[in-house]
Amino acid sequence: MEGALLPVIIFLVVYAAITFELVNKAVAALLGVMILLIVHVIDERTAVRFIDFETILLLMGMMAIVAVLRKSGFFTILSVWIAEKTQGSPLKILVLFSIVTATLSAFLDNVTTVLIIVPIVIELTSGMGLDPKLFVISQAVVSNLGGTATLIGDPPNIIIGSKVGLTFNQFPLYLAAPVILSVAAMILYFWLTRREQFKPIDTNLAKLFSVQLILQKIRFEFVSMHVDRVFLAKALGCLALAISLFVTQTITKLTPGVVAMLVAMILFVITRVDVEQMLGEIEWSTLLFFAGLFILVGVLEEKGVIEWLARNVFLRIGDNPYAMVLVVLWVSGLVSGFLDNIPFTITMIPIVKVMQSTTPIPHDLLWWALSLGACFGGNLTMIGASANIVSVGMARKLGYEITFLEFFRSSVVITLITLTISSAYLVLMLWFFL
């Protein structure tokens, strides 16, 4: 580990700056890279080599597709439709919105999903005299759960899929079951612990009246909205094309990054959108953050720090596959609750690679443990995932303050439940395959 001290110090300082939000995440990561370049720990060519362009391409492509989809009005149509279906039943609001949020999050980014769903959930529930906080927390949590089911649903999965070479189909094949069980467990938990919130309103004329007024308002807003049907059809057609190309990845040999970027470019051409405006909606700072982190972790890997960590921390537990899988799951889950799960996943990938090469575990179960831990762990605290922060921020803007502790009281139990479900699932899989 010669020459590893400076990269380790820089990495820890960058991590602290990201965790305590001392500076912008992208700036923190790239400043760390610049220092490494200035002191000649690495050169530019090596730095660029560390960047995983497959991940960057996939993220950029998906962000562009979502930007066009948002412009098409698809999300508004969908949320109005669900609002109509709930007819003001609190339980239906929880169940239907959770299903839709989980499904959308599996294919789009979680922040976009909660940005669309949370305002309408607040409008419906507050208008009915219910406490919207519970519903806001549930949608944030379920967006993180749903995003775990696919390769493109959550950044940790994008990174794992790209760095490890897992296919799009493998993710739902191995992760759909724990995700579905976890969503069901979350709904059940909220229903059992907050029964008074889910009382049917059809015996209360005044509440029924308020709900009907809200639905009329939502309908009116929808009717006033201009929806270009041709544009909408093109956007949905391209989303379907992207998903089908993801699914047939093993046949076409096209990587998800290429598919996402290809479909985004096709969308730009056929919808004739203002490309500058759409590009403005891409989160460039997130992409730069990813690039910077890839370089920082690449340097640690090159200097042998990652291997040292894997051998002296994670492999200390021995070569029992059950213990290895559960340690990766729970460490990822607990750490991701307090630290950003993106740098954590990038750091963990080389560690898990060492563990996997030391004690091969069938069916990539170590990777699924990392994915479940990093994604589900984001639910542990309000700062654990971007979707949580955005949901709480939107609730505050609409007059409902959710404190760190209020969020934590619900989320800690749900995270423990979902990590326990994941543990049981992984243990069962190991028992079956070993």
Add this chain to the structure above:
Amino acid sequence: MNEKDRENLYKLFRDQADVLGSSRLTVVALQSFVASVKALRCSREEIMPLFKELADAIKNSQPHIVPLIHLIEEFEDEIEPFTEEGLEAIRAGAIRILETKIAKIEESKRRVVQQGLRQVESGDLILVHAVSTVVLKILVRAHEELGRRFEVIVLEQDFNKTRQLLQALDRVSIPHEVIPEYTLSHAIRRATKLFLGATAVTPDGHVVTPAGTANIVSLCHVEQIPVYLFVSTLKFSHKPSEAQQIHRKEEHRSREGLCYDLTTYSHCLVPIALIDHVITEDGEAKHSLPF
């Protein structure tokens, strides 16, 4: 109905009134009442008290939605004979009565529009402010059915309040320009008329209108631009202006180092003396108003 539920309901009324106008809100509220009665699950003994609870809440709304209140009062009178009937008979009776109330306000609106059409002439440059479905229909029908060629100046409030007006004018290609309501002084000399709707007309000589209207009417009065108020007689209230429960909101603002308490009101009170023409379903009514 607890205080919080009432507050939520009144806020919904205010939000809806801002984008729909009070006449359309009345129709929407009655339709919502019908849908709620259909979905309601209760016993025969419970249904009348539930009607009363909702009717009381509507009658106390902030501000008073006067046409809705009148129609709900009529509903209460007409549902009374059903007290001894069975649950389904009461439910069917309530729905039937409410549907006749919807028809009544629609007919009243139609007649006001009919009267209003006479006030639009080719060459007019008409000022419009907040959303009024009656004013909107007058403009659209005068343009489309009567072929009158006129222009409109839309005094812009926030986007949600102005959106419906602009969409309707765009749809039928009525030439229009949009200016912020606070810059009216630059355009007023070109205007020939101001068209207004209202939430209520009070017996002490005031018109309850969307916030911001009083300033516009005052300026028109000073500049001798005729002000037309199109209002159904269902909007004539029995209660004086101070009893209209205009919503007063205080909020704390903090911006760029300055902290202050901001007080806003949901509606304006415009003296009827500043209105030149009051058009009801029976025609011009200024000299026969009950005050």
